Amino acid sequence: MILGQNQYGKAENRVVKITRDGATHHIKDLNVSVALSGDMEEVHYSGSNANVLPTDTTKNTVFAFAKEYGIESAEQFGIHLARHFVTSQEPIHQARIRIEEYSWERIATSDANSRFIGADEVKHSFVRQGQETRVTQITYDGTQWEVISGLKDLVVMNSTNSEFWGYVKDKYTTLQEAYDRILATQVAARWRFNWTDDEQKMPHWEKSYEQVRKHMLHAFAETYSLSLQQTLYQMGSRIITHRSEVDEVRFSLPNKHHFLVDLEPFGLKNDTADGAVYFAADRPYGLIEATVLRDGCEARIPVDMTNL
Amino acid sequence: MILGQNQYGKAENRVVKITRDGATHHIKDLNVSVALSGDMEEVHYSGSNANVLPTDTTKNTVFAFAKEYGIESAEQFGIHLARHFVTSQEPIHQARIRIEEYSWERIATSDANSRFIGADEVKHSFVRQGQETRVTQITYDGTQWEVISGLKDLVVMNSTNSEFWGYVKDKYTTLQEAYDRILATQVAARWRFNWTDDEQKMPHWEKSYEQVRKHMLHAFAETYSLSLQQTLYQMGSRIITHRSEVDEVRFSLPNKHHFLVDLEPFGLKNDTADGAVYFAADRPYGLIEATVLRDGCEARIPVDMTNL
Amino acid sequence: MILGQNQYGKAENRVVKITRDGATHHIKDLNVSVALSGDMEEVHYSGSNANVLPTDTTKNTVFAFAKEYGIESAEQFGIHLARHFVTSQEPIHQARIRIEEYSWERIATSDANSRFIGADEVKHSFVRQGQETRVTQITYDGTQWEVISGLKDLVVMNSTNSEFWGYVKDKYTTLQEAYDRILATQVAARWRFNWTDDEQKMPHWEKSYEQVRKHMLHAFAETYSLSLQQTLYQMGSRIITHRSEVDEVRFSLPNKHHFLVDLEPFGLKNDTADGAVYFAADRPYGLIEATVLRDGCEARIPVDMTNL
């Protein structure tokens, strides 16, 4: 019997950091998961914890670091943590920090109507955006960094400019070709930075995220699509073209089917050109997954972003 | 043995209606649930379906009506449906239509960088907002209307201007008083319109929603809070004061606890005034629920908005 | 403006009580939610907490009572808690305790093969059953008790002995009649006990639950069904007939549709009589809800067990 790859740590530490700039407050709202690996044979074989920093300690470290170093960005925060675990604990050879970030926007209160309690513009009130969840994963082995950022649960739709035809037909094929369909998906994306070394200049993580997200959305909107694969590839290549800090992008795109409803039994035409009625289906769904790579780069983002 | 209240219908019909105004498209994205009641003793006692319009038919009706009448607003659509079932089916005496609405915003593609495919501003591309879910419930008995609208899953936070002290202390009380805490909640709200009759002028449902939501958020932001109950009451009374079409509001507000982390063991101060680090807890949570009513009005929104 | 019904407390206290009987251990695993009402105007109007026992205290009380009194049954535990809050706190006039219970079964280790570590039968190892969740709600106003118990998420299926035909057909009806279909549902049930007074003999809560559940399942299995409503009524009336401690039952039964798949395009017959292939659909679904009452009793279980 051999022990294979193993890792441990505290998952889903929900840390919220408020920064006060006078009356103006700022939020960072993260869900931080720590996974450590190294000389861990004994704890598996005999139960000796002599090399084990408790998962409870990794939790404490997350909260303490949020105070000591602040949270400039999820990526920067993960880098602090990963470096700490690998450099301070001899048995730990690798640290992987995964972070989900929830974004908040200010509640605007400046219009005249709202002032009847006498408040001026409020600077400490927020509503959670609830659109995508931003994610990042930082891995450090004492020498090299790997940073893979991304997002999940960003639901997008094109109500036209999507076709699907010219496909293989076998004995189990009944699908009708479509020349004007809805294309909708719930984007899960991960992109890998080519920053790997403390000697390199670090990307501007916040700006990079905004730009990658923008290019991805624009490519989705602007692609006249003959297949979801084509749209995916455009989304990925747009990022690689515009963002030199990114070498690899992977997507997992469920095809959120919107089926044109057959209303003929009720004497109604339901043509897309007139503005149609669709049934938004749950399951099953097409699932399209692919990696887009910069020329000459090696793929490192794991293939599976889902268990289904 | 007696049969008590009973109702039946098709739940969660996921209907999406695209409206095309030239190249500019609009979306209405609803989840519609139908519940019908009336002369339904026999189907329970003997299984005779002679009075039963199939739930499948109620589903078909939802999709057909979306085409025939369009979806001006969730409320208006529910009114069409409820009226249809009660007036067209003699055994059906009451119809209740519940609708969830998911909102979408346009993907902005107008900035110069994004045009490399040659696209002009795209008018058919959307991203789902993902913040609150808007809800409505229309009930019709052939004579009177009851419209209760609302929202759920709107997460809000004040990072200051909240205190909690001066409470009862019994032998099980260990809580420390707080003079500057985070107040966060996930708003579930329902408000009842005083429109009940086809003779009355109908409210402008879309505008009403925007305004109710705005007043609610402003009240949350602007209230210096000594208890979540006080904030709730301010949110409700602000709506009643400003929106004459609403007679009753009910809230279910979980207190999403953000606990100040004790960092003293690590030699760190964690004071709110300096911008602090919090642990965002899941369970248990305080749950504050109450109704605010216009003077002289009777409460009709059911007390329980949760099963917990 | 008037304050209407209001209630507050700590929801979802996850309390686990281990009882040791020598080497044999027993588990009670509950999720307890407390809701208190009474003289609570001031906390809403001015934020004064002078009448407010903190929700944190209600949490502490749950855990302390689990130790002081043990957890004989969810119902008995809820009765202890409700009585305490109403009798010990003058401003509190009513307490409602809701409890979810998760059941565990022992891991059987007695077969010969498993003993290689030298263990005898292990008496402290459990696997969570994961079938239905048992629920109860205890309400006390200082005088009268109301106990409503039930279950949720119990998924059942009859693979035959279900028909559906003879229903109303209007212009939106396309459904084909069915003479041998699958009937499946996810049972949510609540039943109200006629125990209301400390002077009455209390039901045996654990035995009552087992018996009610058994009668419900037997009625589901043994009813040749012409409609889900008929099956529902049989399930309810079987309980009322056999269990004199229960006066009222309410069900919310989604019709978990299993559609016969059309395999004719592939040259395959798919007849139910031969054992057929079905597509298990998610949404939409029929939703059938009704109350069954003992003669002469008044309905008190709220109509809505779902928000959809």
Place this chain on the structure above:
Amino acid sequence: MILGQNQYGKAENRVVKITRDGATHHIKDLNVSVALSGDMEEVHYSGSNANVLPTDTTKNTVFAFAKEYGIESAEQFGIHLARHFVTSQEPIHQARIRIEEYSWERIATSDANSRFIGADEVKHSFVRQGQETRVTQITYDGTQWEVISGLKDLVVMNSTNSEFWGYVKDKYTTLQEAYDRILATQVAARWRFNWTDDEQKMPHWEKSYEQVRKHMLHAFAETYSLSLQQTLYQMGSRIITHRSEVDEVRFSLPNKHHFLVDLEPFGLKNDTADGAVYFAADRPYGLIEATVLRDGCEARIPVDMTNL
């Protein structure tokens, strides 16, 4: 720009197969996801679907095969499907079939009380077990098979025989050592079969599952645990020792913390030896993951079974 790994297909086909053996019925209830790869460059680059078998066709195939071949086991069914796609479609070089299986048990109706409708023992009525979900993944590239089976969401607990002490203490360590704690986890496990070739004798998939599950549970129950890692390793090695058809096992085990509640402020002792009261926490949680391998075998199960 290069296209990297890519795959597509229909996910979550919810297929239910009833087999009738006279009045006795049997259920197979699966959730089948298809992922195909091969010569798929063009659909990504230009949107040409000339090599694309539609995901809709893969769905139809799942349902047709359930009728044509039946579902002897999830593994056998996946093997049929994977072979079909790779051998019948020239551009498809690899097929991966993932299946979740939900198990059902019969509703026992044989006791005397239940017969009042006159039913004999009912043989077509079932209740969904709801404990673990069984999973499998079959991958075929036209030559070699890889079968990885497993389960998820099996929640287990030892109420004693677990300790945790002797760990590393750094400046962020505050955890107290524990000599008698609850050990609970929600098992996610995957095990890889050494059957890879049509020439080899195929394992008995159903029996293998029962036995692997049993050994895993026994190891959990019978291990006196000094760390969750030790328990994990025992669970894995017990499988490797007893089941020659399995070469590799991987676990992802969240440590479902049950914290002893401090009841001293209320004058109560809460010692484990007396049967104690615990708070079942949600987040954060320790997460322990590792692979156990047969000597001389190579690890092939992906490291990450979760995104957190």
